Amino acid sequence: MEERYDPPKIEAEWQAEWARTDLYRTGDDPARPKFYLLEMFPYPSGAGLSVGHLHNYVPCDVIGRFKRMKGFNVLHPMGWDAFGLPAENEAILKGSHPTETVPRYAANFKRQLTISGCAYDWSREINSSEPEYYKWTQWFFLLLYKRRLAYRATGAQWWCEKCGTILANEQVINGCCWRHTDTPVGKKDLEQWYIKITDYADRLLADLDHIDWPEPIKLMQRNWIGRSEGAELGFPITGHPGKEVRFFTTRPDTVFGVSFMVLAPEHPLVAKITTPEQRAAVDAYASDARHQSEIERMSTAKEKTGVFTGAYAHNVFTDKDIPIWIADYVLMSYGTGAIMGAPGQDQRDYEFAKKYGLEIPRVTAPADRSAPPVDRAFTEPGIAINSGFLNGMPTAEAIKTVAKYSQDHEIGRAAVSYRMRDWGISRQRYWGCPIPMVYCKNECGVVPVPEDQLPVKLPPMKEYLPSGTGRSPLANVPEFVNTTCPKCGGPAERETDTLDGFACSSWYFLRFADPHNDREPFARSAADYWLPVDLYVGGAEHAVMHLLYARMWTKVMFDARMISFNEPFPMLRNQGQVWAADGRRMSKSKGNVVTPDTMIEKYGADALRLWELFMSPFDEATNWNESGIPGTLRFITRVWAMIRRYVEAGSPQGTPSEETLKQTHKTIEKVTDHIERLRFNTALAALMDHLNYVTRLTPADMGRFVAESFVVMLAPMAPHVSEEFWRALGHRTSVHLEPWPSFDPKLVRDEMVTVVVQINGKVRDRLQVPVGADESDVRELALKSEAVIRHLAGKTPTKFIFVKDKMLSIVA
């Protein structure tokens, strides 16, 4: 064993050795329980990994190594989410081409993970932009199509000028593009492919109850899905026989208070019912609404505006004609694009009615008979008043009664509405998975590409920039576009849009189970063995995109009997975000990125890893701060000195004292428990504590068990230097193949314990008593204590509270 710790030499050597012996190939031992550990599919950016990314990868690496030592058959794979807007945008920015940048960036990520000592089974590496992979992404699209979950429709869609493409609802952040947060999105009418995720809304919601995810993430999904119960009703339009305004409401109990109707400006009825006198004003308003940016339109601070159409609907409950307005606070994309105006019970309707002088009937009274507010709507549940047959009913009962009544009288029915919309999946961009559909020029219409003709390969294109016209650049490649109809053999054109990148990551976790299968996306047996993922780790930013899509596709596969589980990720954990030292996001443009490369060069990979673990709790956000790495480096050199001293003394079997054994077993217990609970910072603190104890011992007093268990516990966290220690201790095999040490529960238990004595809530003395000492013994001891006597100052105790092995509280 060398005198000095030399990280570059050790780390290069062991990384080569691990590669040579293929140490991290996934086990193939069905007798062992399996453990599938997965980090969210990374997009390999040109900036490479930062120390922030390692705050996810290093802890996961520790878990993977730990689980192997605990006897699990571990699947811990890695691959690249390489298709999609981020990759293409970056290639454009660099004046390059994604076919050039993607493999280069992915290789760099792989290199960085390797020099950081992260153990992946690279034989299972996948890349979503390669035909071997995206063939199956296309296959899944066809599966969705076959199951009537992929459909084509025209509609106003989010459009980012900078991306030159449509975005999904989830990809619009504060009215701006998720890739260009300074660029407000607009709307564009395009014919698009949609995935019918709303069909799964109820299951996506209900199954959240059965998965072990952080509560805030579940809540975000619940809010995103936004299920509301109510009724869908229709009021006839006066003077237009057969036409009605259909609307959704969560408060059908307030129908007697409906004094007007509001349609979204884009509502198809608007053109049909607007009277000639009102047409000019209505058209002007509608056109204005269309040209507003989404930020302006969505602003809740804005005063409500609208225009009267001149038409009336008939409120069948009050038997009155009520005016139909249009207003931009009503959204075409939610419910039916129309609402009933119940200004007495809805604050938005109240503001609208106030502004335009519409009648404000009050139809709900506070249940406690207090006076209803006069200057705003009363939105809480209460008792129905001025409401015909509903009078006197509590809100909940009135809601049911109206639903029943409406059904019986063919006005409408109870209904559920979701905030979540279908997933617009078409992208008018080059770098994505081609949508395997063909448009026949004869009579066949839309025809799916037969499975045996997959993949539809992305054609090579030098000039691949988005056109911005609403058509993908692929439309400019005649060899790609022109094809024959698979059905009739006649002339046909291919779909030229590509799939949203989130399609690729909606099933990749299954591909890792069987990554090289060229006959099917994965073998059933492989999925049955490895899936679902036992621990899924990633950032909270994917709460409503990737995690919803992946859950939906999993349910589709379940319904198609391809897999036997309903949820892909029964256990999810979020790592904490690491901000730059200045508290901002790490980014190249801000010049505040710290890379693992520079840290490894300075301190070595093991010291960096320990600092990533020790710096802050795994799931809490923190600012990057380099100043602690000298500490973890010092810890390693102290272990080095400790092991070296032991080895130089001839590695004695030794005769550790009972105290030393106790201390060691307690440490094993703590480190094991903390790693299992993902508390890496306190796991390492326990090892540091242990080192402080152990360094005071002579080699003979320490002994082999203490030395070896120390190294084995350190191995998942500092894998390189631990190999070096293990070899110095005389072993020929890798420390990473060792079983995790176990502790003896008998040795972990203490015989003596400190019991605190409090007087009137303040700690006044500490007593050493045998474990399990009962109250009378402790009381007797305490009352003899000098400190207790002094603080009682002659007063007589009136009450004792005793917590065994913890505390005696005296009230005087």
Place this chain on the structure above:
RNA sequence: GCCGGGGUGGCGAAAUGGCAGACGCAGAGGACUUAAAAUCCUCUGGAGCGCAAGUUCCGUGCGGGUUCGAGUCCCGCCCCCGGCACCA
């Protein structure tokens, strides 16, 4: 506006309602050294009292409360971070 998460020494942070500040960084003093670096040892929340061993009071964003006992539970605020934002 609504919904989450958070606020503890100079810093990163520990703490099933029961000894606040483990572990580490930084700092101070000492040992080794011609010297420095490295390493090792000691001290290190604040304010008092004591020559000292010690000992007292205060202290977990602010203000209340429950409790023998609150960083932890409850009520009302302030600040920071994240999500949603006219969803009828």
